[in-house]
Amino acid sequence: MSIYIYSGGEKLVGKSGVGQAIRQQRECLRRSGIPTTDHWTRDAAAVHVNTILPDSVLAALGARLRGRKVVWYGHSTMEDFRSSFRGSDALAPLFRRWITFCYGLGDVVLTPTDYSRHLLVGYGLTKPVYSLSNGVDTGFFRPDPSGRARERFRTRWGLGPEERTVVSVGHTIARKGLPEFLDLARSLPDVRFLWFGWTSPKLIPPEITRAMDCAPANVLFPGFVDREALREAYQGADVFAFLSHEETEGIVVLEALACGIPAVLRDIPVYDGWLTHGENVYKASNHDEFLQTVSGLLAGTLPDLTAGGLAVAESRSLEQVGRELREIYRRERILPPLPAALPQKQAKA
Numbered sequence: 001m002s003i004y005i006y007s008g009g010e011k012l013v014g015k016s017g018v019g020q021a022i023r024q025q026r027e028c029l030r031r032s033g034i035p036t037t038d039h040w041t042r043d044a045a046a047v048h049v050n051t052i053l054p055d056s057v058l059a060a061l062g063a064r065l066r067g068r069k070v071v072w073y074g075h076s077t078m079e080d081f082r083s084s085f086r087g088s089d090a091l092a093p094l095f096r097r098w099i100t101f102c103y104g105l106g107d108v109v110l111t112p113t114d115y116s117r118h119l120l121v122g123y124g125l126t127k128p129v130y131s132l133s134n135g136v137d138t139g140f141f142r143p144d145p146s147g148r149a150r151e152r153f154r155t156r157w158g159l160g161p162e163e164r165t166v167v168s169v170g171h172t173i174a175r176k177g178l179p180e181f182l183d184l185a186r187s188l189p190d191v192r193f194l195w196f197g198w199t200s201p202k203l204i205p206p207e208i209t210r211a212m213d214c215a216p217a218n219v220l221f222p223g224f225v226d227r228e229a230l231r232e233a234y235q236g237a238d239v240f241a242f243l244s245h246e247e248t249e250g251i252v253v254l255e256a257l258a259c260g261i262p263a264v265l266r267d268i269p270v271y272d273g274w275l276t277h278g279e280n281v282y283k284a285s286n287h288d289e290f291l292q293t294v295s296g297l298l299a300g301t302l303p304d305l306t307a308g309g310l311a312v313a314e315s316r317s318l319e320q321v322g323r324e325l326r327e328i329y330r331r332e333r334i335l336p337p338l339p340a341a342l343p344q345k346q347a348k349a
Contacts (some may be wrong), residue, residue: 002035002105004044009051017251021134032322060105072106080246083175085203112249115270135255143260144235153236167237169252173197186238198224210288232270234259257309280308
């Protein structure tokens with residue numbers, strides 16, 4: 001038995017969290033001993049669909065004609081579509097109807113958190129909806145006690161050896177908190193701020209373009225970087241500040257926690273139940289709170305929560321996600337059930 005990972009649209013989403021999730025699904029299944037394929041094969045029991053493009057609908061319908069199961073990953077919600085690209089606010093209600101139609105074609109819908117599951121169920125989906133983390137490769141994203149990554153990070157981006165640094169990762173859009181990140185940089189002119197991520201200028205609203213053009217001198221936009229350079233940034237910077245207003249999980253949060261960097265996040269519902277303020281991350285709700293927390297982390301006056309963050313990352317490792325995915329397959333009869341345990345013979349007296 002194998003699982004067909006449908007790759008239509010992967011080139012379009014390759015630099016986003018959805019692209020990362022697709023790559024991690026392949027690895028989760030490999031580590032769970034389940035082969036994957038990039039096309040229909042005779043032994044393909046199901047297809048994973050990750051995007052909501054028209055070709056994905058055709059892939060799902062093709063699976064139905066073959067009598068195979070459709071596992072649709074609910075990476076997107078109306079809530080996280082808003083405040084993203086040009087015209088997204090006006091299109092949000094139509095977007096909700098479209099994704100509800102798409103997800104409804106799945107025999108099973110998987111979404112990263114209980115929060116996003118609650119949203120999708122609220123859209124009226126009647127198919128089984130499970131919350132299953134996208135996971136994080138804790139073998140790759142890990143702390144660097146040697147300090148060499150910190151040196152490489154500073155050399156790569158022209159930073160002084162003792163210069164304090166704050167990093168964030170994501171599309172250059174309002175929903176990810178870019179304007180507030182720039183305000184934070186203005187309040188800490190002696191700290192270097194780096195935003196990793198790229199969005200096509202054709203999709204960025206004019207106000208975001210202007211904000212980036214007027215960014216303070218202590219802000220650097222490295223753009224999209226490969227996973228090695230991103231890991232180096234997590235391992236080498238002083239604080240990870242993620243000011244996003246809406247997420248379905250936040251793969252970059254898991255990556256940062258796995259690398260052991262102190263993290264401060266916006267206090268939004270998606271983190272409820274698995275990320276706790278003062279235990280594994282710090283949370284903030286407004287500029288003053290972010291400023292106070294980031295300043296405290298840089299000064300070393302706040303408790304170190306990185307051990308708690310590492311524990312969260314380990315609980316969502318690719319191995320753990322793979323085990324949970326196998327269980328969902330069995331529950332939904334994509335995999336055969338485990339054989340019943342044979343009765344043990346009575347030991348002789």
